[in-house]
Amino acid sequence: MKGGFRQSQAFLHTWSGLLLGWVLFLVFVTGTVAFWREGLNRYMRPELARVERPMAVLAGAQRFLGEKAPAAKSWSISLADARSPGAQVFWAPQPKKGEARGRRRGRRDTQALIDADGQVAHARDTRGGDFFYRFHFDLHYMPVIWARWLVGVASLMMLVAILSGIVTHKKIFRDFFTLRRHKGQRSWLDGHNATAVLALPFHLMITYTGLVTLMALLMPWAVVANYSDPAKLSDTLFPSAPAVERTGRPAPLVDLTTLVADAERRWGAPAGYLEVSEPGDAAARVTVSRSPASMLSSRTPRFAYDGVTGRPVWASAPPGGAAETAGAMIGIHAGRYADPLLRWLYFLAGVAGTLMVASGLVLWTVKRREKLPDPARPHFGFRLVERLNVTVIAGFPLGVACLFWANRLLPVEMKGRAQWEIHVLFLAWGAAAVLALVRRPTLVWPALLGATGMLLGLLPAYNLFAFPAGGLASLGVGDPLPAGVDATMLAFAAGYVAVALRVVRHRPPVRARTRRGSAPLRDVPAEMAA
Amino acid sequence: MTGWRRSGDMALRVVAAVPLGYAVGSVWAMALARLLPLAAAEASVTGQLVAFAICAAAAMWAFAASSGWRATWTLLLIGGAAAAMAWTSMAGGGRL
Numbered sequence: 001m002k003g004g005f006r007q008s009q010a011f012l013h014t015w016s017g018l019l020l021g022w023v024l025f026l027v028f029v030t031g032t033v034a035f036w037r038e039g040l041n042r043y044m045r046p047e048l049a050r051v052e053r054p055m056a057v058l059a060g061a062q063r064f065l066g067e068k069a070p071a072a073k074s075w076s077i078s079l080a081d082a083r084s085p086g087a088q089v090f091w092a093p094q095p096k097k098g099e100a101r102g103r104r105r106g107r108r109d110t111q112a113l114i115d116a117d118g119q120v121a122h123a124r125d126t127r128g129g130d131f132f133y134r135f136h137f138d139l140h141y142m143p144v145i146w147a148r149w150l151v152g153v154a155s156l157m158m159l160v161a162i163l164s165g166i167v168t169h170k171k172i173f174r175d176f177f178t179l180r181r182h183k184g185q186r187s188w189l190d191g192h193n194a195t196a197v198l199a200l201p202f203h204l205m206i207t208y209t210g211l212v213t214l215m216a217l218l219m220p221w222a223v224v225a226n227y228s229d230p231a232k233l234s235d236t237l238f239p240s241a242p243a244v245e246r247t248g249r250p251a252p253l254v255d256l257t258t259l260v261a262d263a264e265r266r267w268g269a270p271a272g273y274l275e276v277s278e279p280g281d282a283a284a285r286v287t288v289s290r291s292p293a294s295m296l297s298s299r300t301p302r303f304a305y306d307g308v309t310g311r312p313v314w315a316s317a318p319p320g321g322a323a324e325t326a327g328a329m330i331g332i333h334a335g336r337y338a339d340p341l342l343r344w345l346y347f348l349a350g351v352a353g354t355l356m357v358a359s360g361l362v363l364w365t366v367k368r369r370e371k372l373p374d375p376a377r378p379h380f381g382f383r384l385v386e387r388l389n390v391t392v393i394a395g396f397p398l399g400v401a402c403l404f405w406a407n408r409l410l411p412v413e414m415k416g417r418a419q420w421e422i423h424v425l426f427l428a429w430g431a432a433a434v435l436a437l438v439r440r441p442t443l444v445w446p447a448l449l450g451a452t453g454m455l456l457g458l459l460p461a462y463n464l465f466a467f468p469a470g471g472l473a474s475l476g477v478g479d480p481l482p483a484g485v486d487a488t489m490l491a492f493a494a495g496y497v498a499v500a501l502r503v504v505r506h507r508p509p510v511r512a513r514t515r516r517g518s519a520p521l522r523d524v525p526a527e528m529a530a
Numbered sequence: 531m532t533g534w535r536r537s538g539d540m541a542l543r544v545v546a547a548v549p550l551g552y553a554v555g556s557v558w559a560m561a562l563a564r565l566l567p568l569a570a571a572e573a574s575v576t577g578q579l580v581a582f583a584i585c586a587a588a589a590m591w592a593f594a595a596s597s598g599w600r601a602t603w604t605l606l607l608i609g610g611a612a613a614a615m616a617w618t619s620m621a622g623g624g625r626l
Contacts, residue, residue, distance in 0.1 A: 005594050007591065008593040008594045009593065009594065011593060012547075012589070012590065012593040016589075049619075070625070142586030156552075156582065156585060156586065156589075159582065159585075159586045160586050160589045163586055164590055164593075165592075197590075208582060208583075211582045212578075212579060212582075215578040215579070215581075216578075218582075219555070219556065219559055219577075219578045219581045219582070220574075221556040221557070221559050221560050221563075221581075222559035222560060222562065222563040222573075222574045222575070222578045222581060223563070223578070224560070225559075225560040225561075225563040225564050225574065225575050225616055225620060225625075226564070226570040226571075226573065226574045226625060226626060227574070227625060227626050228561050228625050228626065229626075232626055233570075233571055233574060236571040237571060237575070293600070311562060320568075320569065320571065320572045321572065322571075322572040322573075322575040322576045322579065323571065323572065323575055325575075325579060326575050326578070326579060329579070366620070392536065484597075
């Protein structure tokens with residue numbers, strides 16, 4: 001290609017970034033929010049008290065399941081901790097004849113949340129932070145496999161955009177310390193560079209490890225090369241104790257808390273997850289997994305116990321080097337191991353990544369506006385990008401703000417409430433898209449950004465009145481979570497309002513002025529050439 | 531280059547970068563899975579872990595090469611070499 005390596009990579013950077021930038025923006029926003037998944041699970045169920053005694057919750061879960069599904073095929077319990085709203089339990093009924101196993105997973109009538117007192121939680125029905133986690137790779141309203149391919153292709157594009165972006169930069173180190181404000185295109189470029197370079201190791205890490213989380217889907221060929229049945233690889237990578245057959249002889253299930261205590265003593269670390277096969281039968285077996293919050297790798301070790309005597313019967317073998325590397329990469333991506341300080345760094349780096357994607361998308365239009373033959377009537381492609389930018393960058397966060405409000409305002413007894421919270425997000429986003437279509441972007445940008453800021457800013461105020469026991473009051477009893485979420489909302493509200501005001505005050509440079517000011521743009525380096 | 535030649539060259543680079551880039555990453559992942567002196571599971575996972583870097587490098591090369599044709603045939607050659615190694619090894623049997 002004419003102009004050498006750097007120019008070719010600048011071209012690649014621009015177009016790979018633009019094509020899937022909008023998907024990447026959604027993935028970045030929801031992934032960043034999902035670093036607070038557990039915290040939001042609790043924040044969005046303000047009725048629930050903080051879990052103080054996880055073992056009492058587990059005992060309550062065993063009691064509940066014993067009454068609700070005494071002869072189930074299996075139970076699973078995710079253990080509670082101070083961050084989570086309680087213990088999430090699932091049960092799988094005995095399969096009917098001819099019914100495929102595993103078909104019932106995720107059904108809402110076979111799950112429950114056990115609260116801090118060990119009772120079935122009476123809280124509003126919500127997906128909580130789990131929504132952001134799932135949307136991050138499954139999107140919504142579409143088959144998850146399509147969504148994962150779309151997100152996977154976008155991630156590969158992202159990897160290419162990052163690598164070609166690095167090549168494009170002559171002065172990567174100087175760019176990092178350069179922010180020329182109020183300079184139009186130059187400022188957008190500086191902002192894009194600053195957010196990209198500042199957290200560059202994070203962006204590279206999160207993109208590559210994100211691909212690794214989807215590699216079974218995206219890169220099955222390495223498996224096909226060695227296995228005629230890929231399930232055999234799964235059995236090696238995720239070993240489980242040999243399956244048990246129901247004997248039909250009833251036998252009481254061992255006290256699960258004693259098994260968890262035993263496993264935790266052996267690991268010297270907390271357990272996170274528990275599975276019971278054939279509860280109430282003489283063949284019952286319990287598998288305890290170590291908490292992913294206690295270790296880097298996502299491949300958590302497991303112990304299996306006899307469900308009647310409580311004797312340990314099986315331990316997972318330590319994974320091999322490659323499997324452990326993959327597990328560590330997935331662990332680093334999800335950040336479950338991160339303590340609060342590190343979690344904040346993850347979150348802030350995610351915000352930087354979101355700004356990087358957004359500023360890159362805006363830069364595409366800023367750069368081309370100057371060169372338009374008639375800026376008053378831009379060509380179709382330009383208008384499409386411009387309006388998609390408004391719709392996605394300003395519209396989606398508005399939808400997220402509306403989701404948080406729907407979580408507060410939808411009637412608690414509403415049917416399908418959890419789904420409606422999510423529908424509200426998409427309804428608001430759809431309205432934003434219509435607005436972006438029919439009105440000038442100079443009007444819609446500040447309108448949407450300002451509305452998002454107002455909604456986020458008013459939510460903590462509403463919480464103060466609606467849930468006097470949460471928020472500030474919870475600080476008094478040493479529980480910073482609800483107040484922390486509210487304070488973060490306020491900070492983002494201030495940011496959104498400030499940006500909206502800047503956009504309102506912005507006067508686009510008059511043509512004559514830009515011509516005068518275009519001299520320094522002429523000698524700009526290669527990254528502008530595309 | 532004239533307008534049409536230029537568009538054709540660009541289209542060829544896009545094909546070289548996206549479907550061909552993915553294919554090159556995939557066949558190298560297969561070759562690594564077959565030829566690394568590791569247990570099958572370990573070699574397969576290593577191939578998967580490395581594949582995305584190969585895909586990205588192939589996409590960058592598709593645009594860095596002096597022409598779209600050059601990008602295409604070099605990638606075909608690099609991918610073909612891996613495909614030959616993987617195929618030879620798999621023809622010898624030993625899949626689980």
